[in-house]
Amino acid sequence: MNPEDTATDPEAALTAEDLIEEVSIDGMCGVY
């Protein structure tokens, strides 16, 4: 098997979900 045939760059497959996450402030009570 040629590694070049299967190699993928995980950084190139980055999505917005990997970068940000909106959270409910109600769910943060007692944490912050």
Added chain:
Amino acid sequence: MDLLAQPWSLSPSVALRPEPFGALAYHFGNRRLTFLKRPELVAVVRALGEHPTVASALVACHIPAAQHAAYAEALTGLARTDMIRPRSQGAAA
């Protein structure tokens, strides 16, 4: 709207709290909370106001071109909740 070609900056109503994963962004006006899950994104958000376009901020922060679309989408999400704001051309830093 091509966000990458426009000048944006961090909203003055937002505080960034450094975290091991990146940062926590809190908007004092709308009380929204967003995790910035990569230190590189935190660097980009902080740098936005110092660059003429979002794209130039990404380049300055050494974000690979292959990731610019994902960053643009994430920044669009931040814009939706007023974490970042469009900057008028005359108000460049």
